[in-house]
Amino acid sequence: MQALFGQLLIGLINGAFYAMLSLGLAVIFGLLNIINFTHGAQYMMGAFVAWFLLTKLGIGYWVALLVAPIVVGAVGVIIERTMLARLYKLDHLYGLLLTFGLALVIQGLFRNQFGSSGLPYQIPSQLQGGLNLGFMFLPIYRAWVIVASLIVCLTTWYVIERTKLGSYLRAATENPALVQAFGINVPRMITLTFGFGVGLAALAGVMAAPIYQVNPLMGADLIIVVFAVVVIGGMGSIMGSILTGFGLGVVEGLTKYFYPEASNTVIFVVMVIVLMFRPAGLFGRER
């Protein structure tokens, strides 16, 4: 029983990261029509910024939660302005190829600099320790990650679906030319959206740093799983991305308990099944 709850908890944590990463991908895709292959590398960069702040400058976790997304998001803005912006008139596949190349460059540079073994990152003192719930032991940091990512996801959902800013965003997703005609600076909105999506990945990276080790390749395989999550959920709905992310994390956790051999592949298997019966994804619509 202990083990089952333990795996469920790990599943929820993984799900929290899937949700945050697929949310960022979905927001970027909605406006830019680009699948950001660098997302995994940017998640890794977030973790590295946090590690760098702590070990080199002595700046702790809470500041890193704020600084890392801004730094990595700014890098994202530069990438968008200097490179991606040239590709909007072309086939969307070029965006995928460009960001794939960038991911290789970034991961290669980090591996040159830091090697491929993981670097440890301490859990902040306020979040150390755990609670004994009777049926399981709950480390406080892990509970924090789940709660914090839920808050982040739901805030994003609220901003996009319920505020005026979000309504501009949704309108620009539907018809950018028309929105621009109404006097809204769509190119700037695109840039900031990309920066925001990338920042979300970096935030997930900071939160992941104390759980997984900080490693140049920590995002490389993760991003492929997140792609599968995105295919399963369909990118049409923000809430859909959040639910699919957490749901698949739990499915993965349960698989680890009941049939560990399949835990690496279960999300891909789910993807295959969903594609057979609902090609547009659980929450998606055909485009």
Next chain:
Amino acid sequence: MATTITSSEPARAARNLMLVATAVMAIVLAVAPVVGIYPVFVMKALCFALFACAFNLLLGFGGLLSFGHSMFLGTAGYVCAYAAKSWGLTPELAILLGTFAAGALGAIVGALAIRRQGIYFAMITLAVAQMMYFFYLQTPFTHGEDGIQAVPRGRLFGLIDLGNPYAMYYTVLAIFLLAFLFIYRIIHSPFGQVLKAIRENEPRAISLGYDADRYKLTAFVLSATLAGLAGATKAIVFQLASLTDVHWTMSGEVVLMTLLGGMGTIFGPVIGAFVIIALESYLAGFGEWVTVITGSIFVICVLAFRRGIVGELAAWWTRARS
């Protein structure tokens, strides 16, 4: 429709040029080991050239970007290596079996992936390939991280000993040239024309009565089968089938070769493969810089060089003549 296109005057000139270029390529490759170019390098490049040509058939002419083609290369390699080593099949049978396995996998994956288009197609193929990677990592017959080692090269048709480097070299060359001509034939067949029409405008092709999904699936299976041929041949040449060939980096590499050489061109993937393989063996001592350089080439190609080497040369040639 196809006949009117191929019989027109410029098209005939283009075809003649094509045949001359193929002949030149065949001769250069045939004399390469005699004049002292390291045969193992050329064999490796030829396997990847075939892999890239197979990939280009799908991307360049079908407009479908598969980000999981490593699964066909790797699957064929594993099946071929296992058949040659554990069942003692002759190399040509082992290669055929591996190729067939890749084709069968292609039929299943293709039927699934063509349900979505564009970016989703790329993500689905990538995800399925990752699933296959984990499968090969865990299943016992592939020996996990070690791979299937010491695969016997055996005797071709039970007669020719492929342990002889020249016999091996010319076998690989023959396989490559036959497959290359086969791909050329596919592209210039009525089937290839319809495929291009679907790439340009799928709804219109459908409205003209073509079953677009069936054409795309056929192209996918053909591409997977030929990629499998490359993987199986590679397994015999290097006497090894390993996880490297099923990893997603391999899928990225074949995209890069095609992009660099020129997608949608006949010779582009061959040139792209030779350049990348040369670059990799040259930079082998530089560790992770290879990844950085590969990634940079990707970025440069996409930003400044989208037609690739052959595409740019062709465009330059057209400009210079007019």
